[in-house]
Amino acid sequence: MERKKLIFCYLMVAPSLLFTVVLGILPMLASLGISFLEYDLLRVRDFGTPFVGVDNYITVLTDARFIQSVWNTLLITGLVVAIVIALGLLLAQVMDAEYRGRALIRVLICAPWFVPPVVAAAIWSWMLSTSRSPLNAALMDAGIIDSNIRFLSDTETIWGISIPLLSVTAVRIWNGLPFVVIFILAGLQSIPKSLYEAGSIDGASVWNQFRFITLPLLKPILGVLLLLLLITGIGHFEINYIMTGGGPQGQTNVMAVYAYQQAFNSFRFDYAAAASGVIFVITGIICFFYIRAQLKDGDDA
Amino acid sequence: MSVFGRLPRRPARTVASALLITSTLGLAAAPVNADEITFWSQPYGDLLEWKRGMNALADAYEEQSGTKVNYEVLNWSVAFNTWLTVAQGGAAPDCADMYWLHSFSAIGGDQYGPLPINEYKDQWPDLDKNFYSGSLQDSHYRGDFYGIPWRGDVRPLMYRTDLAQEAGLSGAPQTWDDLVTYAKAMTARDDNGNVTRWGMSPGSEIVTQAYIPYYWQAGGVFMTEDGKTATIDNDASIAALSFIRDLVWEHEVVSPEFMEKSYDPESEFLAGTLAMVGSTPGAWPGRLQRENPDLDGKWALAVPAAGSAGRDAYAGSGYFGVLRGTEKVEQCVGWIKFLSSPENMQKLSEASGNVSPRRDVMASDFWSDTDWKKVVGETLEHQHTSQHPSPAWSALINDEPGSVVYDMMYEAIIQKQDVKEVVQRAQARMQAELDRVSK
Numbered sequence: 001m002e003r004k005k006l007i008f009c010y011l012m013v014a015p016s017l018l019f020t021v022v023l024g025i026l027p028m029l030a031s032l033g034i035s036f037l038e039y040d041l042l043r044v045r046d047f048g049t050p051f052v053g054v055d056n057y058i059t060v061l062t063d064a065r066f067i068q069s070v071w072n073t074l075l076i077t078g079l080v081v082a083i084v085i086a087l088g089l090l091l092a093q094v095m096d097a098e099y100r101g102r103a104l105i106r107v108l109i110c111a112p113w114f115v116p117p118v119v120a121a122a123i124w125s126w127m128l129s130t131s132r133s134p135l136n137a138a139l140m141d142a143g144i145i146d147s148n149i150r151f152l153s154d155t156e157t158i159w160g161i162s163i164p165l166l167s168v169t170a171v172r173i174w175n176g177l178p179f180v181v182i183f184i185l186a187g188l189q190s191i192p193k194s195l196y197e198a199g200s201i202d203g204a205s206v207w208n209q210f211r212f213i214t215l216p217l218l219k220p221i222l223g224v225l226l227l228l229l230l231i232t233g234i235g236h237f238e239i240n241y242i243m244t245g246g247g248p249q250g251q252t253n254v255m256a257v258y259a260y261q262q263a264f265n266s267f268r269f270d271y272a273a274a275a276s277g278v279i280f281v282i283t284g285i286i287c288f289f290y291i292r293a294q295l296k297d298g299d300d301a
Numbered sequence: 302m303s304v305f306g307r308l309p310r311r312p313a314r315t316v317a318s319a320l321l322i323t324s325t326l327g328l329a330a331a332p333v334n335a336d337e338i339t340f341w342s343q344p345y346g347d348l349l350e351w352k353r354g355m356n357a358l359a360d361a362y363e364e365q366s367g368t369k370v371n372y373e374v375l376n377w378s379v380a381f382n383t384w385l386t387v388a389q390g391g392a393a394p395d396c397a398d399m400y401w402l403h404s405f406s407a408i409g410g411d412q413y414g415p416l417p418i419n420e421y422k423d424q425w426p427d428l429d430k431n432f433y434s435g436s437l438q439d440s441h442y443r444g445d446f447y448g449i450p451w452r453g454d455v456r457p458l459m460y461r462t463d464l465a466q467e468a469g470l471s472g473a474p475q476t477w478d479d480l481v482t483y484a485k486a487m488t489a490r491d492d493n494g495n496v497t498r499w500g501m502s503p504g505s506e507i508v509t510q511a512y513i514p515y516y517w518q519a520g521g522v523f524m525t526e527d528g529k530t531a532t533i534d535n536d537a538s539i540a541a542l543s544f545i546r547d548l549v550w551e552h553e554v555v556s557p558e559f560m561e562k563s564y565d566p567e568s569e570f571l572a573g574t575l576a577m578v579g580s581t582p583g584a585w586p587g588r589l590q591r592e593n594p595d596l597d598g599k600w601a602l603a604v605p606a607a608g609s610a611g612r613d614a615y616a617g618s619g620y621f622g623v624l625r626g627t628e629k630v631e632q633c634v635g636w637i638k639f640l641s642s643p644e645n646m647q648k649l650s651e652a653s654g655n656v657s658p659r660r661d662v663m664a665s666d667f668w669s670d671t672d673w674k675k676v677v678g679e680t681l682e683h684q685h686t687s688q689h690p691s692p693a694w695s696a697l698i699n700d701e702p703g704s705v706v707y708d709m710m711y712e713a714i715i716q717k718q719d720v721k722e723v724v725q726r727a728q729a730r731m732q733a734e735l736d737r738v739s740k
Contacts, residue, residue: 041389042692042738045410065703129563131497131556131574147495152563245562245701249711253702264382265699267408 035273056274077233088180113178121242187221342398345653396633407692417445436658439618448622452655473603484554487576500554504580518608528690534728587654616684
């Protein structure tokens, strides 16, 4: 009976496992393999794809544009993750509370989730274009600014942070927030109400209830969420690419965009694979902690 | 009525469904039936009208030859990556509407990508007589014949005539100095001194293509005829880059954002926040006429303004060719011959709005029934092919950071670095890229 159950389980998981292997693992391994070859599309015909060891990694890791993209990736991901979790905790409470019009608020909070990132990027590109931005027009009309803000092209930086970087970060937060809110909301709803009732009886303030009941009980979920956001954030591509193409002056360029540009603009699939290899290593480290946390949770349970 | 003739109209819903399925599932593999070929083309003009017209041509060809043509649209948004994949062995049709022959041939080598069809060239005995020579360069590579050019993208200057008149200017700018005069006169500012309308954009949002004609107009060439030696460290580069830099910073008539991805000259022109485009993609005027009747009579085309060496206009071509791997070369050649007949080239030119590489089509009434079309015809006399004899060319002029020409422009124009030093660095980088292909 136990054996039949096991076979049934394997059968159930087989399709998704097959897709993961064919569409995820194999291309990833192929890409890793390419990162150790000279794979220049303009030279393949005459010179083949000789093994070059770690030369591609050395080239990429000594390229100032790639180093800048690593810094930008970490900075944008850090900002997105921190802000989105903070806002998520707040908005999840709003969604969890009971009041008139809650359904409408829930829909509004979740609305950005219905917009694919590609579409969101296109819409926000228009919203933030210097000369046609309705935001600039509104701020001008209100007398708050007397010249247009260059949301996507201002090259002034303070500690490496520029307005375009903040603009792209804001759009990524806007687009990613509903997922986080729903995730945290699910966690909130698993916390027994009796704990809050007991806290109230003991005289705990709202803040203390949040600090000593909500946060500790959400900790496992927040941990998983943090790691998932880091993994998806490190490899993020579309919003940065569509809104700015990594510009101005590389200030919003991230590792995935750099890899794309190497492959499809310069025809250097070897450098692109090496850049992807770096992304793989970073996300691999994060995944290690994620899986370890999952296993630990399983053991604890 | 469709410019393709009186042929049955299929329901728009069917076409839309087909497009949706095509874009969702990807393009289908070649059919197995010996009497069928698969043909891809990018869409031009009105999408549904174009697809309907191509299907009609395919039906007519089937009736004539017995060969069924399975026509599929390859959307521009995925076209480049698709052809790049095809050149590396990805799923390919039997024949197609293609471009960038030099790069894709070099990438595909003798395994994938475009297939030379030298043995069939004699089916077009008057090629040199009937076609503009510049367009034929785009269907030949290393002496091999790859197909028939069918569309051109010649780029004239476009400007707002109403704004020019308001500024007291008549006629079109003829020289670079005129460009400065016109752009200054048509630039508008608010009470705070903020620009509300830029006088000029050098070209389209593909900024590297925008730069190229200015370099030619200053007398420059990018490489030697064998494609092995870079030739940009010269006075022409300095003149072209300095001219555009001055337009941005000294005359303040070009937006300092014009090289950023978020800058869209076509939308700005339509919105009235841009008065002139120095090098206008061939598709814009037709689209403007079709989709913006409110601007009728308010814009005009002109032959590009003259630099010190001429009025060269950027020109590109697309061609009908055959793909390696197909077993239906003869059927494809027959289909291409059918498409390249004068009457079908006329239909294709009218439907797409693209200039035709065929001289007789450009001499037709269609290309002289409006002022702007006449100017397009005049601009053809100044066309300069954008193809260059190196497979590295498309990487060199890519319009994103990292390409030689983009970086050169950004450093010299936007960052205001020493132009001479920038050009010297670009020359070294370009030479390394050209060497990359052969050493």
